[in-house]
Amino acid sequence: MKPEKPELLAPAGGMEAFIAAVENGADAVYLGARAFSARGYASNFSEKELEEAIDYAHLRGVKVYVTVNTLLKEEEVESALKLLSWLREIGTDAIIIQDLGLISLARKYLPDLPLHASTQMTLHNSEGVGFAKKMGIERVVLSRECSLEEIKRIKERTGTEIEVFIHGALCISYSGQCLLSSLIGGRSGNRGFCAQPCRKKYRLYCEGEKIKTTGSYLLSPKDLNTTSGLGALIEAGIGSFKIEGRMKRPEYVAGVVRIYRRLIDRYIENPAEYFVSEEEQEILTQLFNRGFTQGYFFENPRWELMNRENPHNRGVPAGTVTGYDRRLNRLRVKLSRPLRLGDGIMVENAETSPEDKGKIISSMYTRKGPVYSAGVGDMVEIPFDSRAPSGSTVYRTHDKKLMDSLKKESESGNLRPKIPVYITATISCGRPVRLEVKDRDSNTVTIESEYLVEKAEKQPTSKVRIEKQLSKLGNTIFEAAELHVTMEEDVFIPVGQLNELRTTAIEQLENLRISRWKRKPLDTLQSYESGEKGSEKRESIDKGSEERESVEKASQEAEKTIQGRLPIHPTLSVSVYSLEGLEGALAGGADRIYFGEGLFRKPKKTEQEDGSAKGKESDSVFEKAVSETQKAGKDIYFITPKLVKDSKMESVKKIFSRVRKLGADGVLVSNLGTLGLAKAGKIPFIADSPLNIFNSRTSAFILQKGAQMAVISPELTLEELKSIASHGPAECIVYGRLELMESEHCLTGGLLGNNKGQCSAPCRSGKFTLVDEKNYEFPLLMDYECRMHLLNSRSLCMLEYLPEILESGVSSLRVETLGMDNPDEIRKVTRAYRRAIDTYLETGKKGPVNCEKLGKGFTTGHYFRGVQ
Template identity: 40%
Template sequence: MKKVELLAPAGSLESLYAAVQNGADAVYLGGTKFSARAYASNFDEETMTKAVEYCHLYNVKVYITVNTSMKQNEIGEALEYIKFLYEIGVDALIIQDTGIAELVRRNFPDFEIHASTQMTVHNGEGALLLKKLGFSRIVLSRELSLEEIKYISKDLDIETEIFIHGALCISYSGQCLMSSLIGGRSGNRGRCAQPCRLPYGIINKTTGKGKKGYVLSPKDICTIENIKDIIESGASSLKIEGRMKRPQYVAGVVSAYRKAIDEASCQLNYEKQSNFKVEEEKKKLLQLFNREGFSKAYLFGNTGRDMMSYRFPKNTGVQIGKVNKDLTIELKENISIRDGIRFGDDGFTIFKIVKGSKNVEEAFIGDRVKLKPTKYKSGDILYKTSDVKLLDDLSKSYSDIYEKKNNLKLNVKFKIGDPVTLETIYKDKSFKVSGEEVQKALKKPLEKEKVIKNLNKTGDTAFSFIEISFETFEEGFIPVSSINALRRELIDKIGEYIKNEGKRTLNKGLDLNVTSKKELKSQINGPIVVVTTKEQLKAAEECNIDNIAVELFMRDYDIDFKNINCPNVYIKTSTIIKEEFNNVCREIEEKLPYIKGIITSNLGIISKLKEKTLIIGDYKLNSFNSYCMEFYKDILDIATISVELNKKEIGNLVKKAPLPTSIIVYGRTELMVSEYCPIGSAFGEKTGKTACSGECTKGSFVLKDRKGEEFPVKTDKYCRSHIYNGSAINLIPNLEEIKGLNVELYRLDFTDESYEETLSILKGYKNESYEGEFKGFTRGHFKRGVE
């Protein structure tokens, strides 16, 4: 069985030491720019170089996250940064932006690239496409089941990486625009404000029924009990999330999963098993961080309310007991002074523990104690959110950053009249050093044990000698300081070899050219109007729209495709097409004789149908720069510009775009798409995807935030939920400005608009104005952009 990789997060140098010393096979980290965790400590060039050299001493691989969407004016700086990473010997890049992928494969063809989970790869065809286009590893979407992972990893023979522990996004990664549209902090740019962790009401506008809670806040993933099954899925790398977490968290989680992986590997290879106690390790993981417990994410098909932390979105901690009337607590867990305690939304640090009439440093399960300060009241349930003894123990695991050792065998020649020589083999390469000549002993010769003792003083290095043998030993003399110096020279020689082994030099200039622009295929005239309902279609037909796209896959789709009165008909697909992929392809292929093309951001659909019809890449492909379009130039005919760019940034992109471009001038932006349904979870009696309650068919639903803003929630035919911005983008009043940008194709998207609303918008577009008040609309990022 091939060795599976344990991949750990490192948001700081201390976390990196914690990961390596506790058994990680690889680490992933980000620089001070272009990282999807912009608010982690991250690494400047000096600490980045230090990190790579340190990891390579332990044969630990280093993957750097360059996984944000990049604007046109950032590309040059990003490529210079990647050149630096290439030259210091980074093992691979984790990339979201396809423009960066294009430039890396062009300028650094031997630099390994991994497709970030932000690329939303969730079906086999999409994975195959990216493998063909140069990605050596695919970080799969967290929404996949073990069977789907197995199909992509084993059946399609694709190197995959999956998340096994840590925070879970409720939206498909790379498809969330909620933080961006609400507050201008883009998740695609590493600045997510986590609006999903805020409270919302989910309301049926038809009936008035509603429920409140943290309805978009999922529990963290924990798969410590399932590692054997996960390894058998064929995934190459098992990833822990947590670059924003403290080093002790990294140490604890990595050590737990190191034990679990080693135990599972022993079982699978029929070897002697270790003394791994899964319940002990899970308890430690719960204490380090949990949100009302853990979930298995979607690995086993569950998408219901039991994967959500409805009541408390932060670290829940571990319950220590309920407060009695006399304000004592009978302990369910051990506690110590300086532990962190929570009750409700409040918390405190223990300064005193009173047991009977005595103050004690710690107390144990079954003890009856009072805690000071006594902020709590009778009936409160107390939770331990921070265990100081656990954190201290975990800190010790990496306080000596060279506690782990690479074991070497050493051959020594100690012969009178000859120089002392030390020789060892590391990675099939011989390393040899020679020192002073061994002199005849005038008084007392240097004893062999003394030589061995000094050769073993390797404490501040990553190496140790597990076996020291003497080719020759004669009772002579040499200063002990010379033995020590020679040992250091040998180890330094190995260290320098390792540090320089992966370093590379680029002896050519960087290529930032783009190809000339494709012509707009078949000269599409006029806008494309996307409709979902018969009423919207009727309005589009009455306005004599020449290009109508039909969204086939929403639950309220009710259009008779054959009776559409329009010269050019298109199909618009959902971004997410998973286990239903083959059925969707068949449905589309049946309609190919009657359609002009497809609007999609699903990589699998693009790959499968690119030779059969015109393909318009949708805005969820996150095309932020012209090089994104360069990446897709052979498989897309038209590319829709990201809705996160402002007017100036759109202009910069279009000037160099190798593909015809499209822009959304009207429509509700899809903020999230999720396997989880907040409607069914809140109102349904059962949990799990297979137990869909059908509640979403019984009305019109919105999420309502703390400020009273409402966000429509719709479901598709495959029980996925789609959350839309409360206000539609309306750039119709800005059409004159947009014309100056030279975008070739305009698009208007209709989701839940009535016939009258659709008609009003289309007439406004045809008149190149919007006569009604600009009320209830937004210009999105057209004026402001994102950070």
């Protein structure tokens, strides 16, 4: 029994790449509109181009998914919803989406529009995928860090269609959880404008001492290539195989899609004889690579995930440097592969700037003089401004002949197999010719000629002639698979009449193949367009006055419930990760404690770490934490991990059990899986900032799902915060080092572990930091799942602006102590915020302490500058 064939899903950043994807065998293409697309730097598609692209694809039996997968600011929600409505009407097959608020609106107002959860939603466990399914998500693009076994388990437990990336660039951070580009330069990856600072140089330090590393690009992963393991992915029943690359050239899309089309079909046809040829692998390598990895599908690749020497495309080795002619500024190279004018090269160890990605060959010389091309074994001289040591490898990063060929073939329109049609003609004297044309997708066109068939006076029109004319489908996308002609004898039909009839039928079939996907406008959007825009009070959807009154009353009651949770005085929350930190926070005047003992490894071995339980924490630690907090008359919530695979979900349930057993007030949740689990278990919970709460719609959705409070994204400005805080209980982070990324790759273990793939737990030997090219220091933390947490180089401090924060209407202000070990420092910071809050509430004035008295090197984050 043959395995089910997965969908091959290709990227397109523009119309040329789109056509290349379709013509080279994609089953579906994903692309972005000019707004709200997670590849803001791609050319993307205008409205006219979008409709043309969708029609082009549907005519050829290819699906189109449009990415509206960025987080939305308050003022963008209405425009995004209108965009979805229009995309629905023009026949978009599905929307790839991230923003929880937009998902809730789409399900409410556009119920027949299929939604696919973007990998930006960080869905990586069964509970989270199940939660998304209940929201109305039909397909989930899982986090790239999921193993094949985890994918199988999620699919089996949820019954949800799964999509995974199989080729292209990898992010070092879990998608949807990276603030590195955002906080360094204001270009948010969550908004589609990642500046890729992970591809820059970094240095590793431990306790202030620099550690020698192989390569300087310590956060730059290799590219994904699953060709050798493709069969196992097919056998797992994954629904869609996705190629990354909306920023890539059309020729890249053409070549990669063509090869994966061939490989998938090869495996389906004969799994036992599956192979990847050297030519196929070389083409993939030539098109673009930073080195290849199979990612996390089959094992944790550890240091083999990374390419620390070069963050750019390195192509294929093409020769070796033998010398340099200083007089002519020419590099002497002995070739191991052919080179031609127009090819691009990069030279290993060349004295070029770090950002120099290579050179296009405009001239090349042998002893005989200038040449257009040279072959294997030839000695050539290439003009080159920089020297390189003899023995250095020359890489061909751009193969002009290959790229020209891919471009020409993709534009020819001859690559994609013709669509078979079944033609039936009925011909009788004195009657119109009746022609039926049907395709394999059950589209049928039946037409009759205006011409009435005549009795032949001399030369009758033969059946062979009629069949020949009707089967001439020329440059159309169709071919006649079967043709049946039923006719009387001695009839005459002019050839022109047959041609006209055939042409009309084919045109109608083309229109039918396109138009069947179009959808009629819905009137359900009228209430939003007429003024709802975020208010829960206006629910009219043309359902009759009685139902409108019922819906409005229910909405008012829901709003009263939410507003009833708003405190008279804002609370001060402090996140701590040890008993000592908890004591410091309580002594400083915290109202609420978030307790995360055991989440992170500590540099020095402690008695707790000698136990056998994960995190080495004991119930007695939590019992004491609850006891001390309650003795002080304060609230305590246990922090759950941001990322929890299925195999580790029992640890979350253990935290829930502690809440019940010890009488804690609830938990802090950071992903949809733990949120859904807490809701099902009736555990009180607060929704933390990794859930990317960016607008009032998302906040309302989270609160309606049972959250006591929503922690707002740190990417929002103070003004943007106000628009959310007025809709329900909201918390904002006002102090601490924000977490910039969480990665499945342990950088210290990868760099300092042994060559047998074993980690010596160097994270226990001291405090590690990454230092960038501007000498900013980014602390590293490791957790008990060996994940890396990168913290911001500066602590957020909003002490001087506390009046503005309080006036925004937030319910709670949060001090984050991640990376702070000194309980006295935690007490000092907490006390400063306590006094500032109390002073303002009592006098309406600023408190006596400012950030300078807490230390140096603070930032106000995005509260005043925002993100792109």
